[in-house]
Amino acid sequence: MKHFYSWILLFVTLFLNSWATAAENKPAVIKIDLDRAIGEIDPNLYGNFIEHLGKCIYGGIYEPGNPLSDADGFRSDVIKVVKELSVPILRWPGGNFTSGYHWMDGIGPREKRPARVELAWGAVESNAVGTDEFIAYCRKIGTEPYICINLGTGTWEEARNWVEYCNRPKGTEYADLRARNGHEEPYHVKYWGLGNEIDGPWQMGYKNAEDYAKYALEAAKLMKWMDKDIKLIASGSSNFGADWITWNRTVLNTLRDQIDYISLHTYVGNPKDNFYEFMAQTRPVDERIEITAGLIREAQIRGNRHKPIYIAFDEYNVWHRANAQLEVPYVLASFLNSFVRHADSVKMANMAQLVNVLAPIHTEKQGLYLHTIYFPLQLFARYSHGVALDAFVQCDTFDAAGFTKIPYLDVSAAYNPQKKLVILNVVNRHKDQAIEARILNQTGAWTGKAAIYELYQEDLKAANSFDSQPVKPVEKTADCGTDAITYRFPAHSFTTLCLPIR
Numbered sequence: 378m379k380h381f382y383s384w385i386l387l388f389v390t391l392f393l394n395s396w397a398t399a400a401e402n403k404p405a406v407i408k409i410d411l412d413r414a415i416g417e418i419d420p421n422l423y424g425n426f427i428e429h430l431g432k433c434i435y436g437g438i439y440e441p442g443n444p445l446s447d448a449d450g451f452r453s454d455v456i457k458v459v460k461e462l463s464v465p466i467l468r469w470p471g472g473n474f475t476s477g478y479h480w481m482d483g484i485g486p487r488e489k490r491p492a493r494v495e496l497a498w499g500a501v502e503s504n505a506v507g508t509d510e511f512i513a514y515c516r517k518i519g520t521e522p523y524i525c526i527n528l529g530t531g532t533w534e535e536a537r538n539w540v541e542y543c544n545r546p547k548g549t550e551y552a553d554l555r556a557r558n559g560h561e562e563p564y565h566v567k568y569w570g571l572g573n574e575i576d577g578p579w580q581m582g583y584k585n586a587e588d589y590a591k592y593a594l595e596a597a598k599l600m601k602w603m604d605k606d607i608k609l610i611a612s613g614s615s616n617f618g619a620d621w622i623t624w625n626r627t628v629l630n631t632l633r634d635q636i637d638y639i640s641l642h643t644y645v646g647n648p649k650d651n652f653y654e655f656m657a658q659t660r661p662v663d664e665r666i667e668i669t670a671g672l673i674r675e676a677q678i679r680g681n682r683h684k685p686i687y688i689a690f691d692e693y694n695v696w697h698r699a700n701a702q703l704e705v706p707y708v709l710a711s712f713l714n715s716f717v718r719h720a721d722s723v724k725m726a727n728m729a730q731l732v733n734v735l736a737p738i739h740t741e742k743q744g745l746y747l748h749t750i751y752f753p754l755q756l757f758a759r760y761s762h763g764v765a766l767d768a769f770v771q772c773d774t775f776d777a778a779g780f781t782k783i784p785y786l787d788v789s790a791a792y793n794p795q796k797k798l799v800i801l802n803v804v805n806r807h808k809d810q811a812i813e814a815r816i817l818n819q820t821g822a823w824t825g826k827a828a829i830y831e832l833y834q835e836d837l838k839a840a841n842s843f844d845s846q847p848v849k850p851v852e853k854t855a856d857c858g859t860d861a862i863t864y865r866f867p868a869h870s871f872t873t874l875c876l877p878i879r
């Protein structure tokens with residue numbers, strides 16, 4: 378009898394579950410309207426980050442003596458794939474590392490540079506790579522340098538001297554030092570971060586919001602007096618267990634006259650190995666951006682200040698993953714979708730990190746291979762430019778990790794007026810069902826052939842390694858017709874569609 382009731386209960390549960398799924402069953406529709414512009418997409422959304430951590434720099438980008446390295450000690454094979462990633466901006470030297478870093482340790486003849494115990498990650502820092510090497514690397518890969526200063530254990534004086542070393546013409550102490558180190562011309566480093574994650578107790582020189590804001594304000598003043606053309610990024614929230622909104626509000630209200638950006642950091646994970654909970658993890662990203670954009674507005678109104686302040690999402694990624702399986706690039710694509718959907722307020726983002734540390738590129742002495750997350754970033758950096766569009770998306774939803782009504786299709790859209798292309802980035806977060814969507818252009822007709830780049834493998838745990846690289850995008854084309862396009866997004870997939878319009 379007991380068994381009989383258990384069976385009944387099981388059948389009822391199964392019936393209710395399938396009814397619940399079927400009951401929703403909305404036809405998937407994506408509507409594009411070129412008039413619904415969100416804002417210009419800043420190419421810096423596709424930036425990256427290198428830190429003195431693990432094998433990111435030493436053994437990653439820099440490995441003198443390796444036959445794969447160039448005359449300056451930089452790995453040529455890494456440079457090649459970094460260039461193919463079209464990195465517009467590169468943040469350095471940390472991360473947590475920067476809060477104990479004294480830049481003078483890393484300049485001048487190598488044999489005179491001190492080796493130091495590095496407290497952020499418990500390593501020994503040789504200082505073989507310092508400011509001049511970082512700038513040389515940026516030049517090699519064709520990227521804009523972004524230096525994050527030490528506002529943990531560092532001083533205002535060090536900060537202003539670093540700007541002088543990098544940006545002033547010869548004729549004063551630190552600019553002359555640069556020239557003596559072989560670099561006559563100023564580097565003109567435009568982007569400077571005012572410390573890293575100072576709201577986290579894990580940080581060397583952790584401060585409360587008021588103390589950080591006051592300290593950063595004086596650093597900012599001196600740095601801008603040294604070079605009025607630099608752009609400053611305040612250390613915004615990274616500690617979401619704490620009162621992050623108050624942190625951002627205090628920082629913005631104190632620093633609003635000096636800063637050009639406030640940073641946000643977010644790492645997500647999949648500790649329970651649960652597909653839907655993992656797919657839901659990027660849900661708070663939109664919220665954090667929107668709340669911070671509101672706080673920026675509040676600070677501007679309070680200060681009667683109309684010069685823009687933007688968000689620099691200068692660290693994001695999936696933490697502690699096993700070999701970057703196929704689920705991971707979908708989550709990465711959702712981060713990028715979120716940045717594009719907020720292109721009016723997010724004007725920079727930096728994946729953490731470029732090589733070996735949670736990274737798209739994995740090196741060993743004998744060579745490298747590309748992790749799955751390389752591909753969404755590359756597709757966005759190649760195609761998603763122009764104006765971000767507010768796409769209308771109708772599709773079924775799921776509930777997971779305490780979030781409700783999460784659309785299976787996670788979408789961002791852009792219009793490239795030069796190329797007359799609409800670019801759609803779509804993650805299908807359904808684990809086992811393909812979703813067929815009608816894609817409508819509200820302001821004109823589609824035309825010609827669409828180029829489609831699809832990242833998909835049946836095995837969700839597929840990953841790349843030295844031995845095999847099964848995960849990479851497949852390129853396809855399709856006739857557009859003039860009316861609605863119907864496209865079937867495979868279960869658990871990421872697709873970029875480039876759709877020509879008249």
Ligand code: AHR
Nearest residue numbers: 471472473474573574729
């Ligand atoms: O990217 C790794 C670390 O994560 C960075 O050093 C720090 O800023 C963040 O907590």
